[in-house]
Amino acid sequence: MARIILRDIAKTFGTTPILNGVSLDIEPGEFLTLVGPSGCGKSTLLRILSGLEEPTSGTVEIDGKDVTKTRPSLRNLAMVFQSYALYPHLTVAENMLTPLKMRDLDRMERLPLVGPLLSRSKRRDLMDQVSATANTLRISDLLSRKPGQLSGGQRQRVALGRAMVRRPVAFLMDEPLSNLDAALRVHMRAELSALHKMLNTTFVYVTHDQAEALTMSSRIAVMMGGDLLQVGTSDQVYSQPTNLKVAEFIGSPKINILPGEVGKTGTLTVFGQEVGVSCVTHGPVSVGIRSEHLALTSPQQAVFSGTETYRENLGSDVFVHVAVSDGQHRVVLRLSPAQASSIRSGDAIHIAMDPAHVLVFDKHENRSSATLARSHEVPA
């Protein structure tokens, strides 16, 4: 378990800035996910943390020690790569043995012919560690195979095993699931979470898939354009995004964004209708509301209405895509199959917004506080 502190990490390649001063505290034993669209600098941040890349400025601390200039292998971190990066010419056992050999045997003991003679008991000990790890990951029967003979999921496990054998202070994972097929990916998510619980070690996980981030992490750090936008639990990032970009990136289907206006008295109106929310800002705002917080209602109570353009049936839920009658906006409603079947195509759909879940963003895309207007307050 290690506390990792990144301070003002900046990185430029040539003249292109990749990271603009990112600071992040990673708690011991937490599963922190760096999530963001491709090119946002999340992989670069992970590589700086691992020591494979040097930051242009800023410091990396692991357990209170400044390791900014320390070689990757001496930081005692383990990394799992997207392509698994197994040595193709070595068997699974040798692959897993390599980091141990490099750490525990000296130069003489690593020599090809003399080495095994000099360090028999040590090597037996290392091999025991490998087989113990292989047992935990249920890959003991693969130990004598070469990576070329393994399936994607098996390679994934071997890569995890190679990371696990050295008992690192933290695991770094760079999109480790993105080469797997959809079913296996969902399965491996659960396994990774279980592994995290079992090992009780710090995990730093990089992904562009917000679903992976939401399902596995204890905390999520959302990055965009080289900046850290928000750090928080899955719930916080999903329901209390501090920034319009975060709100748009997290969640599937994408959050609905509608134009709104805050009047002099602080009442929020969307398409000229009062929503039941008071704001401190004034003027035009962006109003975000998730698909599950939109509901069908009567024409009198509707904030806006529109017609169905498309529906996605997921079995348990139906996502109904609606073209708003102003002709410019589209929203997605999450309905139960029963509700959805009551809508006939071509019908006008009247939609209400749940004022408790309305998110208001000012013109700088920052979240501005919104409170329920008096008339909508739930009686205590």
Added chain:
Amino acid sequence: MTDTPVTLPTSTFQFSATEAAKHVVLILGALIVLLPFYVMVSYTLKTPVEIMSGSGGLFGTQTPFTDAFCLKAGGTDVECTKSALAYNFGSAFKKAPLLRYLLNGVAVTAAIFLIQVVVALPCAYALAKLRFWGRDAVFSLVLFCLLIPVHAIALPLFIMLAKLGLTNSYAALIVPWTISVFGIFLMRQFFMTVPDDLIDAARMDGMSEFSIIWQVMLPTAIPALMAFAIFSVVAHWNDYFWPRIVITGDKSLFTPPLGLREFRAGLDGNDFGPMMATACVIVTPLIICFLLAQRRFIEGITLTGMK
């Protein structure tokens, strides 16, 4: 039993003029390439008389003949009557120390190839995977060096070696070839295809850059290395030009191609039989090596199991 009707196998042979034309061209090409080999093998099976008169077909008549030189040297009839094959190969090994030449050849080509690999792999790795100032300029120099023909710099090289007092030595045969620009280029192109993740993984495991070269890059580069080995070994095993320049006196340093000169035209005429026998002995190791490497080639290509 299934109800599907059983279709009788029909003849799939169909004459196609274009296919036939392709094969005729290929067969002609193969014949042209094989003809010298045919002559070489055929001559080793013939007596000098058969070679001179052009009789005896491919295998010669295989009738024992009496070697006139042997008789002159005081041999008896029985000693000097032998088959053409025995005579040709016998004199190939007797008249010239062919075994010595072959050993020289093996030592020189092996040394050249090993040192080339020792130099080329780190260079190629640096050019492909490390970021340093002026890398692209260095690589363009490598490409530029590919354009320089050996013969253009043979004289300066020879003078340098002579000044160092290295002519007529193994060093003269080996040193000028130790830096193979072609090898650097070929391995660099191959290393470009090795994923960076693999190198990063090795760094995380604690390997130094040199360990990465020898323990990670070298084993993954076996197919490319085999291709390079074929070019390097063939070129230096068959090289006649350079050994001819730097080995001026000492016959014990001769490489196999120089050995062929022992049988060139002299006062007693050309001795084609033993000469072709020598040629056979020289090319056989190469052909065997190539066949072995060819199998490894195909294995090597299927070995790449990264993704």
